[in-house]
Amino acid sequence: MRKRAIVWLLLALMLAGCGAETAEEGFLFEYQGYTIAMDQEAGPILYRLGAPLDCSQTPSCVFEGMDTTYYHGSFYMTTYPSGSSERISGLWFADDTVATEEGIRIGSSREAVETAYGADHFQGDSCILEKGNTMLTIILTDDIVSSIEYSLIFG
Numbered sequence: 165m166r167k168r169a170i171v172w173l174l175l176a177l178m179l180a181g182c183g184a185e186t187a188e189e190g191f192l193f194e195y196q197g198y199t200i201a202m203d204q205e206a207g208p209i210l211y212r213l214g215a216p217l218d219c220s221q222t223p224s225c226v227f228e229g230m231d232t233t234y235y236h237g238s239f240y241m242t243t244y245p246s247g248s249s250e251r252i253s254g255l256w257f258a259d260d261t262v263a264t265e266e267g268i269r270i271g272s273s274r275e276a277v278e279t280a281y282g283a284d285h286f287q288g289d290s291c292i293l294e295k296g297n298t299m300l301t302i303i304l305t306d307d308i309v310s311s312i313e314y315s316l317i318f319g
Contacts, residue, residue, distance in 0.1 A: 191314055192265060193255055195239070202298045202316040206250040208242025210234065226318070238262045256313040264300070264312065274307040305317040 189290045198212050210216075218235040225231075229245030231253070238261045245252035263269040266280035277291050281302075285291045291302040294317065303311040 189296030191293070191295050193314060194238075194265060195262060199253060200252065202252055202254070202314060204252050206241075206252050209252070223239045253316045254314060256311065268302060268309060268312065269308070270309050270312060272309040274304055277302055277304070277309060
């Protein structure tokens, strides 16, 4: 626990002067006044969000280094290593207290998703959208949203 606190303190000190970089070409996620975009540098966002409730790392399958998953209560955010920093590669909702920019959250109806994004984006029980560098996947169970995930389209 002490080691994690030291790591967060060092991260906070390193990032104190950093400005927010936002890649606004894809879907955006707003949380407590912060805009989070895929492929955005993660450091400034992590600093603003504060210490996560949980954090785990796995060796990256694509990049040299570790992929990291941060849990912030209402959502999980994954990052990938990029040089000496981390960049955001994914984000998925953990509960119904957060919503997409269009107001869709876990528990929303299929009708609400179709109104927000159009029925033509459905493939069975999944609504899959691409915008810029981001894929937004909304999964329904019994016509109710059960999962929402933003992911970076690498390429």
